[in-house]
Amino acid sequence: MFEYIERHLGEALDVEQLSQVAHFSKFHFHRQFSLYAGIGISAYVRMVRLRHASYRLVFRKHERITDIALDVGFENPESFSRAFRQAFGQSPSQFRKRPQWQPWNEQFCLPTMTRSRKMEVKIVDFKETKVAVLEHRGPPEQVNDSVLHFIDWRKQSGLSPVKTSRTFGVIYDDPNTVEPEQFRFDICGEVAGEVPRNPQGVKGRTIPGGRCAAIRHHGPHERLGEKLYYLYRDWLPGSGEELRDARLFFHYLNLRSEVADHELLTDIYLPLKG
Numbered sequence: 001m002f003e004y005i006e007r008h009l010g011e012a013l014d015v016e017q018l019s020q021v022a023h024f025s026k027f028h029f030h031r032q033f034s035l036y037a038g039i040g041i042s043a044y045v046r047m048v049r050l051r052h053a054s055y056r057l058v059f060r061k062h063e064r065i066t067d068i069a070l071d072v073g074f075e076n077p078e079s080f081s082r083a084f085r086q087a088f089g090q091s092p093s094q095f096r097k098r099p100q101w102q103p104w105n106e107q108f109c110l111p112t113m114t115r116s117r118k119m120e121v122k123i124v125d126f127k128e129t130k131v132a133v134l135e136h137r138g139p140p141e142q143v144n145d146s147v148l149h150f151i152d153w154r155k156q157s158g159l160s161p162v163k164t165s166r167t168f169g170v171i172y173d174d175p176n177t178v179e180p181e182q183f184r185f186d187i188c189g190e191v192a193g194e195v196p197r198n199p200q201g202v203k204g205r206t207i208p209g210g211r212c213a214a215i216r217h218h219g220p221h222e223r224l225g226e227k228l229y230y231l232y233r234d235w236l237p238g239s240g241e242e243l244r245d246a247r248l249f250f251h252y253l254n255l256r257s258e259v260a261d262h263e264l265l266t267d268i269y270l271p272l273k274g
Contacts (some may be wrong), residue, residue, distance in 0.1 A: 001033070003219065005048055006262035009073045013045045049070035049073050051220075052261055053080070054104060057096040058144065058258040065092050082148040105141030119227065121215050121235050126269055131161050131168060131188035132195045132202050139180035143187075150187045153200040160189030161181055164253070168207060188249075208246050212269040213239070220261040224250065224268065231270050246271035 001022055005013060018041060019025060028161035035043045049072040057069045069080035069092075086094050088103050134153065136146040138154075188207070195204035201218050213235065217227045227231070228248070253265035 003262060004259075005045060006219070009045075009049055009052060010071060011073065013073065015041055020097050040152050043255065045073075046083065048133045050084060053084070053092070054088075054099070055256045055261070056097060057092055057134060057142075058148070059255075061096065067094070068092075068226060085163040099144065101141045101144055119215055119230055119235075121213050121231070121239075123241075123272070124211045124212055125211055126207075126214075126271075128194075129168075129207045130191050131205055131207055132157075132191045133170075134187045134200060134202050134206045136183075136185045136187060136196075138183065140175040140185070141180075143185055146182070146185075146187055149200050150189070152200065153198060153202045154189055157195075157198065157202075159193075160191050162189075162257075167252040167255065169252065170207070170247050171249070207249060208271070209244070211272045211274050213241065213272055214270075215268050217264075217266040217268060218262075219263065219264060221256075221266065224266060227268050231268070236270075242273040244271040244273050 004021055005018070007017075009018070021260070023065070039047070053068050053072045056063055056072075057065070060068075065080075066077045069077045074080035074083070081092055084090070084095070088095060088100065090100055108133050112133065130151070132258065134146055134150040136143050151162075154162060166189070168186075170186035170187075170188060170190040174219060175183055186205075188205070191204065195202060215227050215231060217224055248268065251266060251267040251269065254263065256264065
């Protein structure tokens with residue numbers, strides 16, 4: 001149901017339509033959804049619409065605000081602006097110019113998928129890769145600000161073109177177990193050579209090669225944690241494999257500036273010994 005909502009944001013998505021898709025009565029569907037998601041269906045749909053819109057405002061600045069509002073399912077720009085300001089305390093145009101991620105992050109707590117299901121994990125050999133790195137150090141909700149700085153560096157330097165160079169993320173900490181100020185995450189773009197000094201503080205580094213467990217994630221980056229927990233909690237104990245002294249990392253096969261959230265593809269690499 002969550003994926004259906006992501007794929008059909010431009011439609012009405014009321015309780016009657018969604019209950020028919022789920023093959024429940026309206027009463028039972030509303031009750032089951034609220035129990036599972038921890039939020040009512042109307043509030044969830046509104047949250048997802050605003051999340052999609054906010055990413056497009058920031059990462060697709062060429063798109064008109066009116067077009068974004070209609071595409072994600074609001075009846076008109078006025079209702080979109082009212083809902084956006086009520087949620088974040090900023091108008092869509094203000095958020096586009098200077099996004100405030102703290103209130104944004106407080107709004108978007110996607111339901112955690114607690115049901116464990118078997119996922120396809122492959123053992124692959126990852127080749128050592130030179131990357132340019134922007135180190136994010138601080139609250140997870142501010143990672144998007146660092147992403148924008150890294151995008152600026154890519155555009156200005158031309159050393160890691162988005163269209164022809166791979167994009168990675170290296171994670172050091174579980175955001176649920178460290179203080180926000182101690183959270184560490186590296187935003188990386190593939191490069192062919194050295195990275196000269198620059199105003200953004202981007203540095204040259206290498207993602208080490210070697211054996212990795214790889215699993216593909218299809219959908220919003222906010223749900224990557226579900227695959228990580230599966231790798232560590234369910235797959236690793238029964239795999240007979242041992243972890244290598246290297247950080248787990250993501251390879252972003254496409255980006256929010258290119259596709260909708262439900263079309264995002266991310267490969268997760270867990271370094272292994274051997």
